Amino acid sequence: GENxxxxxxxxxxxxxxxxxxxxxxxxxASNYFPWYKQELGKRPQLIIDIRSNVGEKKxxxxxxxLNKTAKHFSLHITETQPEDSAVYFCAxxxxxxxxxxxxxxxxxxxx
Amino acid sequence: EPEVTQTxxxxxxxMGQEVILRCVPISNHxxxxxxxxxxxxxxxxxxxxxxxxxxxxxxxxxxQFSVERPDGSNFTLKIRSTKLEDSAMYFCAxxxxxxxxxxxxxxxxxxxxx
Numbered sequence: 001g002e003n004x005x006x007x008x009x010x011x012x013x014x015x016x017x018x019x020x021x022x023x024x025x026x027x028x029a030s031n032y033f034p035w036y037k038q039e040l041g042k043r044p045q046l047i048i049d050i051r052s053n054v055g056e057k058k059x060x061x062x063x064x065x066l067n068k069t070a071k072h073f074s075l076h077i078t079e080t081q082p083e084d085s086a087v088y089f090c091a092x093x094x095x096x097x098x099x100x101x102x103x104x105x106x107x108x109x110x111x
Numbered sequence: 112e113p114e115v116t117q118t119x120x121x122x123x124x125x126m127g128q129e130v131i132l133r134c135v136p137i138s139n140h141x142x143x144x145x146x147x148x149x150x151x152x153x154x155x156x157x158x159x160x161x162x163x164x165x166x167x168x169x170x171x172x173x174x175q176f177s178v179e180r181p182d183g184s185n186f187t188l189k190i191r192s193t194k195l196e197d198s199a200m201y202f203c204a205x206x207x208x209x210x211x212x213x214x215x216x217x218x219x220x221x222x223x224x225x
Binding site for chain 1: 142144146152153154155156159166167202206208213214215216217218219
């Protein structure tokens with residue numbers, strides 16, 4: 001069935017370093033890949049997304065890359081700051097608009 | 112910025128009782144969803160709703176669950192006879208449809224079944 005794997009489950013980086021979170025999806029019909037940031041006890045918030053006709057997208061310190069052939073997509077955060085600490089979820093979405101979420105990555109940015 | 116509103120924020124209920132979780136999606140959105148998140152785990156799809164009917168549901172969404180959009184604005188999730196394992200954060204989400212937009216999630220209802 002549909003599945004999204006996400007790695008790593010936890011990630012600690014020093015402030016100012018980069019963080020990379022990777023996801024792999026199984027449904028080849030997936031064509032939209034959002035990333036959500038969830039702070040403790042709060043709702044997931046969309047931070048960046050990418051469509052299947054694009055290989056890379058950047059928004060300030062955040063970038064996402066997509067390799068459709070390999071069914072991989074990744075989130076890159078540069079110059080990390082303590083406020084980037086949160087749980088990050090990737091998702092893969094097909095034409096039915098159903099989101100299949102990854103298992104989450106707890107990012108801790110150490111000051 | 113438009114928001115998806117959920118009430119209550121926290122509900123405690125006795126096992127076996129019925130609960131209704133309420134959501135007000137964004138007004139021009141066409142697709143509505145319920146997801147749940149057990150503490151420390153990933154967000155799981157429950158059900159999608161479009162054109163006044165369920166378009167898809169997961170294995171979790173069994174006969175104990177139902178959804179309604181009774182008045183064109185509210186979108187409710189009912190759990191008929193709650194079990195301990197129903198304890199989770201329940202998120203409503205809405206989506207306009209078409210290209211270029213992600214879901215907007217509500218702030219969630221934390222359901223605790225005791």
